[in-house]
Amino acid sequence: MAPPPPSTTPQVITLVLKVFMFALLLASLIVLVTDTTTVPLDVIFELKVHFDDVYAYRYVLASIIIGLVYSLLQTAFSLYHLATGNRLISGDGGFVFDFYGDKVLSYVMATGCAAGFGATKDLKALADARKLDFDDYFNKAYAxxxxxxxxxxxxxxxxxxxSYALPKMVNES
Structure with a gap:
């Protein structure tokens, strides 16, 4: 008698999380790259600020792009696995790739998020001290x-x- 097929519920949950993560990263990218403002300094001069004028926001952009590429790749792998029942990377390599890739990606995104919050808080305090109106710019950065x-x-x-899947799969092979 053949063993029952494995449940696809965990695979579907991970696929949903990957798609949701991709959507959040895409929204974050759109909000960040449209973050510009123009502040009049006096009657003649005005200051135009883009997101890429701040180095920390460039790091946020890099972490978002890395996250988008990785989540798109992982979503494709998950769809292939759900559709065929086979992993694209055979053996333990796929599980090891998922394990280390997820760890590295989460650290990159956490540091990008921290850089965004930290830079925004510090720059907002400077702008407020100089009585400059950058509220829309900083609200988009916070978003x-x-x-x-x-x-x-x-x-x-x-x-x-x-982390849970790696030891289970390595022990089964």
Whole structure:
């Protein structure tokens, strides 16, 4: 008698988390790259600020792009696995890739999120001290960092799932 097929519920849950993480990262990217403001300094001069004028926001952008590429790759792997029942990377290599990839990605996204929040808080304090109106600019930066934080939480949960899957799969082979 053949053993019953394994449940696809954990695979579907991880796929949903990967898609949700991708959507959050995409929204964070859109909010971040549209973050610009123009502040009049006096009657003649005005100051135009883009997100990429701040080095910390460039790091946030890099962490978002790394997260998007990784989550898109992992989503494709998960869809292939659900559709065929086979893993694209055979043997233990796929589980090891998931394990270390999820760990690295979660750290990259956590540090990107922290850089975004930290830079925004410090720059907002400077702008407020000089009585400059950058509120919309900083609100968008906070929104982007918040979306990145939610994506990091998805990556952290996926990291826990891959931590549980690795020893189980390595012991079965």
């Amino acid at each position: 982007s960092a918040s979306l990145l934080l939610l994506a990091f939480l998805c990556a952290a949960v996926l990291s826990v799932f891959s």
